[in-house]
Amino acid sequence: EKGGYEHFMLKEIYEQPRSIRDCMRGRIYPQQGKVQLGGLKEYADKLKNVDRIIIVACGTSWHAGLVGEYLIEEYARVPVEVEYASEFRYRNPIITEKDVVIAISQSGETADTMAAIELAKEKGATIFGICNVVGASIPRTTHAGVYTHAGPEIGVASTKAFTAQVSVLTLIAFYIAQQRGTIARNKLIEYLTELNEIPELVEKALKANDHIQTIAAKFKDSRNCLFLGRGSSFPVALEGALKLKEISYIHAEGYPAAEMKHGPIALIDEEMPVVVIATKHSSYEKVISNIQEVKARGGKIIAVVTEGDTEVRNMADYIMEIPQTAEPFVPLLATIPLQLLSYHIAVMRGCNVDQPRNLAKSVTVE
Ligand code: M6R
Numbered sequence: 001e002k003g004g005y006e007h008f009m010l011k012e013i014y015e016q017p018r019s020i021r022d023c024m025r026g027r028i029y030p031q032q033g034k035v036q037l038g039g040l041k042e043y044a045d046k047l048k049n050v051d052r053i054i055i056v057a058c059g060t061s062w063h064a065g066l067v068g069e070y071l072i073e074e075y076a077r078v079p080v081e082v083e084y085a086s087e088f089r090y091r092n093p094i095i096t097e098k099d100v101v102i103a104i105s106q107s108g109e110t111a112d113t114m115a116a117i118e119l120a121k122e123k124g125a126t127i128f129g130i131c132n133v134v135g136a137s138i139p140r141t142t143h144a145g146v147y148t149h150a151g152p153e154i155g156v157a158s159t160k161a162f163t164a165q166v167s168v169l170t171l172i173a174f175y176i177a178q179q180r181g182t183i184a185r186n187k188l189i190e191y192l193t194e195l196n197e198i199p200e201l202v203e204k205a206l207k208a209n210d211h212i213q214t215i216a217a218k219f220k221d222s223r224n225c226l227f228l229g230r231g232s233s234f235p236v237a238l239e240g241a242l243k244l245k246e247i248s249y250i251h252a253e254g255y256p257a258a259e260m261k262h263g264p265i266a267l268i269d270e271e272m273p274v275v276v277i278a279t280k281h282s283s284y285e286k287v288i289s290n291i292q293e294v295k296a297r298g299g300k301i302i303a304v305v306t307e308g309d310t311e312v313r314n315m316a317d318y319i320m321e322i323p324q325t326a327e328p329f330v331p332l333l334a335t336i337p338l339q340l341l342s343y344h345i346a347v348m349r350g351c352n353v354d355q356p357r358n359l360a361k362s363v364t365v366e
Contacts, residue, residue, distance in 0.1 A: 006347075008354045009155035009247070013339050014206060017199040019150040019160045020332065023167045030196050033189035035175045039128075039146045043100075046126060048179040050100050053078055054093075054125075056085040056116040057104035058363070060158040060242060061165060064130075065104050066235035067331045068169035075183050075328070076176035085116035086366070097124035102172075105129070106153060106161035107362035108136025115366060117141055130168050132161050146172065155354045156361050157247050159339050162239060163202075166331050170195065173328075194326045198333070201323040205336040208320055212337055215302060215318045216344030219273050225250055226264060227338070228257040229277035230287055236277055236331050240338035247353045248346040257283075257290040268299040275341070276316075277334050280306040281327045291315050302341070304334050 005011035028035055040047065053072060055065035062084055069080040083093075085103070089112065095101070101120040105113045108131040117127055117138065129138050129145030132153065139145055148164035174191065177183035183191075219225070225244055229237035238254035245252045255264055257276065268274070274294045278287045288311065291301055295315060303316040306324050313319050320337035346353045 007155065007343075009157055009159060009343055012153055012155050012160045013336070013343065015151065016160050016163050016336070017203040017206075019164050020167050020202060021199040022149045022151070023164045024171070024195065025149075027171055028192050028195060030189060030192035033185045033192060035171055035178055035188075035192070037146055037171060037175050039144050040172070040175065043126065043128075043144055044179055046100065047176050050078055050176070051098055053080045053100050053102060054088075054095070054120070055080060055082045055102045055104065056088050056113060056120070057082075058085050058110055058112055060162050060239060061104040061106060061113075063235045063239040063242070064162055064165035064169060065102075066238070067166050067232050068102070068173065070232040071170055071173035071328055072176060075173045076180055077182045078176060078180075083116070085110070086112040089116045089119050093119070095120050095123040095125050099125040100128065101125045102128045102130060103138055103142060104165055105138050106132045106148075106158055106165070108133045108138040109362045109364055110138070111364050111366045114138060114141065130165055132164065154361075156356055156359050157243055157342075157353070163332055163335060166335075170328060170332075191326060191328060195329060198325070198329055201325055201333055202336060205322045205333050206340075208337060209340055212320055212340040213344045215320065216341055216348060218318070219302070220345050220348040222250055222271070222273050224267065224272060225252040226260070226267070226272065226274045227252060227254040228260060228274060228287075228290060229254070229334075230257045230283040231281070232328075232331050233277035233279070233334055236334045236338065237275070239335060240275060240342070243339060243342040244345065246359060247342055247356050248349050248351055249357075250345065257287055260290060261293065265293065265297070268294055268297040270298045270300070273300045273302060275302045275304070275338065277304045278312045279304065279322065279330055279334060280309060280324070281330060288312065288315070304337055
């Protein structure tokens with residue numbers, strides 16, 4: 001049932017070109033510059049006039065929510081707050097009937113997320129779900145929603161469910177932008193055409209697997225690891241760190257690259273690998289300065305770069321290339337090498353990657 005792969009996690013990493021495709025099927029019309037989300041249709045007017053969106057989730061799903069925040073604010077121009085479900089529900093949050101709450105959950109059974117939904121519902125908010133498991137408790141409780149259609153995810157470490165959540169959030173951002181008229185039709189045609197190519201680009205990114213395995217071999221005995229990114233690559237860095245810590249038990253932290261100088265830089269020495277997302281997009285030059293700060297202190301840089309990049313290649317100790325893409329889709333591609341890196345490190349350390357210690361696939365306790 002692992003389809004010839006050694007672990008479910010690897011199988012699920014490799015399923016992503018298909019799962020992202022499935023997630024977009026029937027929802028995007030690139031030539032017409034149109035996004036259609038059947039599940040949200042009844043709420044099109046509500047979204048057109050919404051003042052604020054609150055995203056609630058836990059773990060990897062919370063990271064997807066942070067990517068969603070960047071996309072919705074950038075393209076739909078609606079303020080977004082992203083909350084850990086467990087914090088949200090215990091602090092008397094300010095919610096009204098005008099609010100739209102989006103709950104993200106792979107399993108659709110996470111107790112904290114469920115409790116946050118109940119609370120927001122009591123206060124009269126409109127609740128949407130982004131779930132993977134059809135008919136689970138969360139999609140049954142929400143007013144409406146969009147399924148991710150990633151297929152069953154068996155590995156405890158979330159991989160294809162994350163990229164499917166990010167895909168759905170990308171669609172939701174464009175959908176709201178379309179309702180509100182905050183994106184030009186031409187731009188939407190351009191972006192949707194590019195989004196339609198993402199499954200092939202993910203396929204291409206997966207081809208770096210053998211190279212990433214050789215990098216993993218160099219860092220398998222590390223005790224700590226930092227992950228840095230800016231903009232929408234910051235949540236990707238957080239997700240990279242979570243993946244590494246949960247399956248390899250190496251202590252890892254994700255930080256916004258510019259925050260490094262406010263504290264974590266004290267940790268940098270020859271023993272400290274720093275994984276940096278340094279693709280050729282808006283904060284490229286800034287990230288290069290952050291790489292120089294790490295190098296000046298003897299840190300080892302593993303950089304995720306845009307294919308063909310030479311500037312970062314000359315500075316970094318190791319590079320992992322991803323294909324060129326438009327800015328909104330970077331999270332979908334930059335996630336791939338980080339998943340593979342964690343996977344190989346964990347396997348080399350003899351860890352049980354599909355069922356890491358102390359973890360369960362769905363957390364049904366609060
Ligand atoms: O099923 P959910 O998406 O609600 O689960 C939330 C978290 O427990 C989950 O994302 C967890 O962080 C992942 N297993 C990490 O890989």
